[in-house]
Amino acid sequence: MMAKETELNALLQKYDEFVNLKLKPNLKTVLDARDELYNSISNYQKLKQQIELIQQGEHKELKTMVDLGSQFFVQAHMPDTTYIYVNVGFGFHVQFTLDEAKVFIDKKEQRLQSSVKKYSDEADKIRAHIKMVLEAMAEALESAKQS
Template identity: 85%
Template sequence: MSKETGLTDILQKYDEFINLKLKPNLKAVLDSRDEVFNTISEYQKLKSQIELIQKGEHKELKTMVDLGSQFYVQAHVPDTTYIYVNVGFGFHVQFTLDEAKVFIDKKEQRLQSSVDKYTEEADKIRAHIKMVLEAMAEAMDSTK
């Protein structure tokens, strides 16, 4: 086997490693991070709605509720003293509006730490991709 054939095989393996392993891993990590960002956004919306209810001192409320797949129905909330918040794993807990805001703040902090971990992991994967690309460039330069 010639030197060029061996180099071509090595470069092909590097390329496959990037395209079949590193890039899909990076996409999965970034998708997971985006899901957490969406969850944070939902909690922030809920918190702003709670603050609007508190500012307006509404004792009852009419709203639209998404039943899924963009299918909305009108809902009447006769008492805005309490709110049910999805705390995860399909559980909903009854909170006062102030308790809900405290819970949301804590939940956002935990979710932000998840975002930070995903960002750190994505940065490591990007660094690996860069390192492999540099190794490929170096290997090609060494043949010249």
């Protein structure tokens, strides 16, 4: 009887380690990556709204505050709002007209939403694995109690 109990404890510890050292960190990584994509989508949506405001007001020049990072803002003056530079990824910025920028942003949002869906699906799979392992642990405990 003692050997079975020791064997069961070892098995439960393996399951527990698998959940806590493998599955949960993987889930956190996937959810963090998804949250980063949501943040990017939000930034592109804000940019699109700003472009639309510029177009509606027909502003030829603009004064604004620009975040240089770490919530450090400086005042910026745009003498010409005909063109805008948009971060297209990998450290590259492309000069677009306002209409071109809106088209790019729409396409970029669709691609980012597709990536969000993939991360969400992956997170769901990991959650299912966690649930399955926890159910297996409960089942092993239940069968040990009945023995």
